[in-house]
Amino acid sequence: MERTNRAYLRRIRYALQWLIFAMVLYSGYRFFVFVRELEQGLIPSVSRPPSIEGFMPIGAFMALKLWIAKNVFDPVHPAGLVIFIGALLLALLLKKSFCGWICPVGTLSEGVWKIGKRTLGRNFTLPVYIDYPLRSIKYLLMAFFVYVILVRMSPTAIEAFLNTPYWKVADIKLLRFFTNMSSTTMVTLIVLFVLSLLYKNFWCRYLCPYGALLGLLSYLSPFKIRRNETKCISCGACSRNCPSLLPVDKRRVIHSPECNGCLTCVSNCPAKGALDMGVTGRYRIRPEFFIVSVMVLFFSLILIARMTGNWHSGVSYDELRSLVPYIDRLSHP
Numbered sequence: 001m002e003r004t005n006r007a008y009l010r011r012i013r014y015a016l017q018w019l020i021f022a023m024v025l026y027s028g029y030r031f032f033v034f035v036r037e038l039e040q041g042l043i044p045s046v047s048r049p050p051s052i053e054g055f056m057p058i059g060a061f062m063a064l065k066l067w068i069a070k071n072v073f074d075p076v077h078p079a080g081l082v083i084f085i086g087a088l089l090l091a092l093l094l095k096k097s098f099c100g101w102i103c104p105v106g107t108l109s110e111g112v113w114k115i116g117k118r119t120l121g122r123n124f125t126l127p128v129y130i131d132y133p134l135r136s137i138k139y140l141l142m143a144f145f146v147y148v149i150l151v152r153m154s155p156t157a158i159e160a161f162l163n164t165p166y167w168k169v170a171d172i173k174l175l176r177f178f179t180n181m182s183s184t185t186m187v188t189l190i191v192l193f194v195l196s197l198l199y200k201n202f203w204c205r206y207l208c209p210y211g212a213l214l215g216l217l218s219y220l221s222p223f224k225i226r227r228n229e230t231k232c233i234s235c236g237a238c239s240r241n242c243p244s245l246l247p248v249d250k251r252r253v254i255h256s257p258e259c260n261g262c263l264t265c266v267s268n269c270p271a272k273g274a275l276d277m278g279v280t281g282r283y284r285i286r287p288e289f290f291i292v293s294v295m296v297l298f299f300s301l302i303l304i305a306r307m308t309g310n311w312h313s314g315v316s317y318d319e320l321r322s323l324v325p326y327i328d329r330l331s332h333p
């Protein structure tokens, strides 16, 4: 057997994930300052960071339908739509790599289970008869949103919603959800934190409807993790290290919607040529090429959006300042 050591792939991944996480955290801080100054009736000393709109995928899903049906690109939260399109395109082409490489919630979730593993010595797994029904929750939530947005809401109704004052301040409402946390929210977050310490990626595996949608789309991705049985030495390192608990050492191709394309299995495989990302058994791609493709595709979309004027919100700061005093009275129409 020819040996290989691709641990550097993990280091690249952690570096990219935490860099993106730090950027999102900084945007969150700037948005906090921006909103606080608006609430004080001041002219904000920092500009509003558009990337925080990535945390509103349900509205972005509606905006996507409106864009397709009426060719109207949501001027209120365009960055949210751009990020949503980026995540969908990644899933269609490059597995669920938005979750594995970019999503800050996924990065945080991974950080938490690793802390759990270090402090408790291990992570736990739920028995199959609990794991399967729990995993269906995220698909049920996803089906609900898909049904409401694609079937129940007409493009005209979506356009009306995206023009409401509620949608204009939806990002501020989301911020307040965390800064003015109710005791129910706090208890829910603590429970989620504890479960995430014990079980790998608890939120992503069982509850996230966004990930469920990306996972189903990723079935269509031509790239899959592929194992070459003639070179595999059956050491099991791939399965032991897969954060999605997939039986990589038992399959020739990983079709699962749970696969994040994180390449953790590839980076842990000691046998050269035994495990790779590839289109077919013959056409395997270098992992570096996969990583560069994920980053280039996602960030070039953002660049194009910036250059074409589809990144910054069209809502003026004056309008936001006039809405902020009434924000608690603005509810979902």
Ligand code: SF4
Pocket: 225, 241, 242, 243, 244, 245, 246, 248, 254, 258, 259, 260, 261, 262, 263, 264, 265, 266
């Ligand atoms: S199969 Fe490999 S690429 Fe897919 S989630 Fe598991 S470790 Fe990541």
Ligand code: SF4
Pocket: 227, 231, 232, 233, 234, 235, 236, 237, 238, 239, 248, 249, 268, 269, 270, 271, 274, 275
């Ligand atoms: S594919 Fe998995 S089981 Fe086979 S050699 Fe690589 S890590 Fe070991």
